[in-house]
Amino acid sequence: MLRKLSVVYDGRSISLENVTTVAILGDNGVGKTAFLERIALMNEDNVSAILNVKGSFSYEKFSANIDGEEKRCERVNAERVRTVINPYGVWVPFEGYTYVCEGNIRYKISIVYPCGLRTPIHNENYGLAVKPNDEVVKFNEMIKEFIGGDGVVVPVYSNYIYLDFVYQSADNVLYLDNLGRGVSNLVKLLWLVYHHKPDILLIDDIETLGLSPKRLKVLLRWFTQYIRESKLKALLFTTNSDAYTYLAEVDENAKFLLLQKDNHIAMGREEVLNRRGAE
Numbered sequence: 539m540l541r542k543l544s545v546v547y548d549g550r551s552i553s554l555e556n557v558t559t560v561a562i563l564g565d566n567g568v569g570k571t572a573f574l575e576r577i578a579l580m581n582e583d584n585v586s587a588i589l590n591v592k593g594s595f596s597y598e599k600f601s602a603n604i605d606g607e608e609k610r611c612e613r614v615n616a617e618r619v620r621t622v623i624n625p626y627g628v629w630v631p632f633e634g635y636t637y638v639c640e641g642n643i644r645y646k647i648s649i650v651y652p653c654g655l656r657t658p659i660h661n662e663n664y665g666l667a668v669k670p671n672d673e674v675v676k677f678n679e680m681i682k683e684f685i686g687g688d689g690v691v692v693p694v695y696s697n698y699i700y701l702d703f704v705y706q707s708a709d710n711v712l713y714l715d716n717l718g719r720g721v722s723n724l725v726k727l728l729w730l731v732y733h734h735k736p737d738i739l740l741i742d743d744i745e746t747l748g749l750s751p752k753r754l755k756v757l758l759r760w761f762t763q764y765i766r767e768s769k770l771k772a773l774l775f776t777t778n779s780d781a782y783t784y785l786a787e788v789d790e791n792a793k794f795l796l797l798q799k800d801n802h803i804a805m806g807r808e809e810v811l812n813r814r815g816a817e
Contacts, residue, residue, distance in 0.1 A: 539765065539791075540605055540738070540772045547576050547600035552795065552802055558765050559758070559789045560774040561782035564797035570776040573797065574740045576600045577774070578649035580609050585635050589616045591651045602643065604738075609641035645771065648736035652746040655726045665711050668692045668704060681728050683756065684721070691725055703729075720748035724757065731770070741775040754781060759788040786810050 540557040552573070554560065562570045575595070578584040580602050588595055594617035601610040616635030670678070670692050678690045685691060689707030691714060703714035703725060715722045724747060731739060739761075741747075749757065758781070761773045775781070785792045786807050794810045796803040805813075 542603065542605055543577075543772070544603040545573065545576055545600070546602070547573075547597075550802065552804070554793050554795070554804060556791065557772045557774075557793060558791045559762060559772070559785055560793045560795055561785050562774060562776045562795045562797065563778075563782055566778070568797045568799055570797055571742050572597070573795075574649065574742055574774065574776055576611075577602055577738070578647055578740055579611060579614050579639075580604070580643040580645075581647045582637050582639070584647065584649050585614070585616050585637060586633070587649050587651075589618055589633060589635070591654045593618050601641075604643050604645055607641070607643050609639055609643050611637075611639040613638045645737035646735070647738045647740065648730065648734055649740040649742065650727060650730060651742050652723050652727070652744070652748070655723045667706060667709070667711055668694055670706075677729065677732050680732060681725060683760070684724055684728070684753070685717075693729060718748075720750065720753065723747045724749060724753070731764075735769075737771045739770060739773050741773070744775040744777050744781050745779040751780070751784065755784040755788060758785050762789040782810065 540554075542553065542555050543557050544551065544553040546552075548569075562573060564570050575584075575588055576597060578588065579597065579600075594615075596613075596615035597611070598613050599611070601608060614635070614637050616633065618633050670690050674690065674692055677693075678685070681691065685705075687707060689705050689710075692704050692706055694702055694704060703722070704711050705714050705717060714725055727741075727747065744754070747754070747757075761770070764770045765773065782794055786794075790807055792807050792810075794805040794807075796805065
């Protein structure tokens with residue numbers, strides 16, 4: 539749990555207390571993703587994660603206070619451009635960015651865009667059995683309610699560059715994507731959480747994971763328990779779907795932030811359920 543989360547940007551100040559899970563709501567264009575990204579940029583490492591999805595971005599004069607630690611950013615901008623690297627005219631992407639921030643946030647923050655959980659080009663691992671190591675066994679124990687059956691998910695490196703996953707059941711080995719896009723995205727998300735161990739996880743447009751309502755509710759319940767076990771401090775996600783109602787059902791401490799063009803409304807679980815019942 540975060541005792542306090544406060545974000546100041548574009549003339550507005552948003553503060554939440556006792557944060558476990560937060561659903562960020564609002565019409566298209568009100569800045570849900572931009573709000574999430576400003577929190578993400580409290581860690582400089584997230585510049586590349588944002589750039590990988592957006593291609594370019596620019597934010598000025600914003601700050602965040604998380605559990606008493608503050609970081610102020612004068613300017614953060616980045617872009618990916620193409621540049622020539624040899625006389626034959628071969629183009630390659632080049633990333634450049636400016637990060638002008640002062641202060642320190644001790645928590646590790648990770649931002650995930652489900653639309654960016656792309657599958658690498660499959661190659662040599664197809665049909666080849668892979669022996670799970672101890673870490674893989676622990677990971678599979680953690681995600682067994684999402685996969686089911688007697689198989690295991692094994693992360694493998696393709697050509698030492700792309701991280702891929704195979705699903706191994708008895709003598710049958712296939713790529714994880716063969717189990718469906720939603721399952722594939724879910725496992726990749728949970729591997730990021732398990733492997734990188736963020737303190738604060740941010741998910742943009744959680745519905746783009748491609749999960750059924752039932753499975754999405756199970757995932758939110760899992761995250762709530764993960765936070766209760768102190769393996770994660772907080773989860774924040776943006777949504778344009780009914781995901782926020784599922785969150786209200788599974789986490790009694792959930793917060794809900796409704797962003798509007800020139801305003802915002804912070805709500806607790808009961809208020810959200812009452813509003814939902816009145817609709």
